[in-house]
Amino acid sequence: MQSVEINTEFIKLDxxxxxxxxCETGGEAKLCVEEGLVKVNGExxxxxxxxxxxxxxxxxxxxxxxxxxA
Numbered sequence: 265m266q267s268v269e270i271n272t273e274f275i276k277l278d279x280x281x282x283x284x285x286x287c288e289t290g291g292e293a294k295l296c297v298e299e300g301l302v303k304v305n306g307e308x309x310x311x312x313x314x315x316x317x318x319x320x321x322x323x324x325x326x327x328x329x330x331x332x333x334a
Contacts, residue, residue, distance in 0.1 A: 265321070265328045265329070265330055266284060266329045266330070267329070267331075267332045268284050268332065269332045274315040276312070277322065278312040280331065286322075293312065296324060298312070302324050303322070303324075304322055305320055306321075306323075317333075
């Protein structure tokens, strides 16, 4: 599982997908979320602006990314 460190209180889901390299563009991230392909903490998430905090785990296409705090 990949870990992404953030220095802020939260990161939005679509930004994390781009930052972690799971999606190449913001448009691709938006489509993946809208199509129900993204899971947050094991549950399908349809909110691309969802705030993710340290400890949250995001899954897409069999890859998992955990949000870590600074």
